[in-house]
Amino acid sequence: xxxxxxxxxxxxxxxLWLLLYLNLSAIADFxxxxxxxxxxxxxxTDAIWFFVFEVPKVLLLLTxxxxxxxxxxxxxxxxxxxxxxxxxxxxTGNVSASLLGIVxxxxxxxxxxxxxxxxxxxxxxxxxxxxxxxxxxxxEVALVLLFGLFGWKTALLYxxxxxxxxxxxxxxxxxLKLEKYVESWVYEVKAxxxxxxxxxxxxADRINSGIDAVKEIVAKVWxxxxxxxxxxxxxxGYVPENFMASLMGKSAWWSVPIAVILGVPMYxxxxxxxxxxxxxxxxxxxxxxxxxxxxxxxxxxxxETIILKKVLKIQLIGIFIGVVGLGIIxxxxxxxxxxx
Amino acid sequence: MNIIKVxxxxxxxxxxxxxxxxxxxxxxxxxxxxxxxxxxxxxxxxGILSTPGLEINGKMISSGKLPTKSTLVHWxxxxxx
Numbered sequence: 541x542x543x544x545x546x547x548x549x550x551x552x553x554x555x556l557w558l559l560l561y562l563n564l565s566a567i568a569d570f571x572x573x574x575x576x577x578x579x580x581x582x583x584x585t586d587a588i589w590f591f592v593f594e595v596p597k598v599l600l601l602l603t604x605x606x607x608x609x610x611x612x613x614x615x616x617x618x619x620x621x622x623x624x625x626x627x628x629x630x631x632t633g634n635v636s637a638s639l640l641g642i643v644x645x646x647x648x649x650x651x652x653x654x655x656x657x658x659x660x661x662x663x664x665x666x667x668x669x670x671x672x673x674x675x676x677x678x679x680e681v682a683l684v685l686l687f688g689l690f691g692w693k694t695a696l697l698y699x700x701x702x703x704x705x706x707x708x709x710x711x712x713x714x715x716l717k718l719e720k721y722v723e724s725w726v727y728e729v730k731a732x733x734x735x736x737x738x739x740x741x742x743x744a745d746r747i748n749s750g751i752d753a754v755k756e757i758v759a760k761v762w763x764x765x766x767x768x769x770x771x772x773x774x775x776x777g778y779v780p781e782n783f784m785a786s787l788m789g790k791s792a793w794w795s796v797p798i799a800v801i802l803g804v805p806m807y808x809x810x811x812x813x814x815x816x817x818x819x820x821x822x823x824x825x826x827x828x829x830x831x832x833x834x835x836x837x838x839x840x841x842x843x844e845t846i847i848l849k850k851v852l853k854i855q856l857i858g859i860f861i862g863v864v865g866l867g868i869i870x871x872x873x874x875x876x877x878x879x880x
Numbered sequence: 881m882n883i884i885k886v887x888x889x890x891x892x893x894x895x896x897x898x899x900x901x902x903x904x905x906x907x908x909x910x911x912x913x914x915x916x917x918x919x920x921x922x923x924x925x926x927g928i929l930s931t932p933g934l935e936i937n938g939k940m941i942s943s944g945k946l947p948t949k950s951t952l953v954h955w956x957x958x959x960x961x
Contacts, residue, residue, distance in 0.1 A: 617944070618929035618930045618944060619929055622929060645930075645944065646930075647891065647893065647930070647944075650891070650929070650930040650931050650944060652889065652920060653889075653920075653923055653924065653928060653929055653930060653931055654929050654930060656920075656924050657924070657927075657928075657929040658929075660924075725921075729921060729924045729925070752948075850920060
């Protein structure tokens with residue numbers, strides 16, 4: 541009975557969502573023209589309309605996707621992922637680890653216990669790295685924002701190149717046989733075999749985890765969305781169109797590696813970086829350069845690598861940053877080349 | 881005396897869980913002490929893969945999750961003497 545009610549409410553909400561989403565343009569028109577009484581075709585009206593239209597659009601998308609991801613993630617746990625990756629060979633292992641990196645709930649503060657747990661239970665080092673690269677780099681919030689602001693092509697490219705970098709970097713690290721650069725105590729830890737009694741998870745519980753995810757993530761990132769769009773709307777007409785072109789445009793070949801190097805010490809969550817991405821793109825920076833910058837900020841963060849120092853020797857950390865950085869640089873050039 | 885252990889090397893959720901446990905114990909007058917375990921090797925020995933881990937009287941209740949307060953009250957209630 542309870543679950544039936546829940547599904548009924550969900551379906552109603554979904555219909556409302558759809559109605560709202562499809563009529564956003566009309567609603568924005570109504571607000572800007574009728575209520576605010578602004579007349580179209582001025583810079584200011586344009587900027588306001590953009591803001592009034594984009595903010596609800598992105599927030600609606602965010603809510604739906606985060607809810608969906610929350611439900612999908614309730615089917616995966618780090619423990620289960622580890623089980624699936626145990627005994628996998630290189631390559632097929634790298635592919636599954638990268639894919640599982642997207643759907644397994646992961647917080648970078650758990651990187652160490654996760655790393656130890658994977659390696660200790662026999663998941664190959666390269667496969668573990670594929671997971672550790674994909675999990676933070678391919679982020680559902682970033683995906684939604686890219687989709688909402690720049691269209692599905694950009695979003696798809698971000699996801700597929702992120703996956704590719706995770707797969708290849710992990711594969712290369714695996715091939716290089718770097719186990720000797722893992723701190724020796726790691727292999728001596730006898731991790732306990734833990735069985736947390738898997739509670740029976742009903743579908744109602746999964747819906748709840750979706751709702752929890754929305755509460756947690758949307759509450760945390762809505763402000764970045766609003767800022768990002770405000771920045772985008774604000775500079776719409778007021779900053780010269782090609783302001784960034786000479787610095788981060790396609791013709792500046794050195795911009796991609798510089799963007800990656802600048803991105804490493806910067807640390808931000810995926811949502812926080814979007815306003816910057818928005819502003820840079822708007823003003824003539826090229827997509828490849830901006831994407832490289834964004835991936836470097838999210839995927840290669842100095843604080844996180846310093847945490848890894850507890851379990852990895854400095855050489856392996858260096859190789860890790862080098863391989864992933866190189867991958868991101870290649871992607872940057874590729875994008876600049878394709879979307880030139 | 882009941883022992884509640886929170887495992888975690890210092891992430892935001894770990895601190896939050898510790899604070900929640902303290903609040904729940906106080907508000908419900910549970911007879912329990914909280915121990916924070918930050919040592920990596922000790923965390924590994926339990927076998928959990930994600931933090932925070934919550935252990936009550938030697939039994940691991942959850943890992944990698946920040947429960948709601950009402951869930952936490954139930955977990956503690958059900959597992960202490």
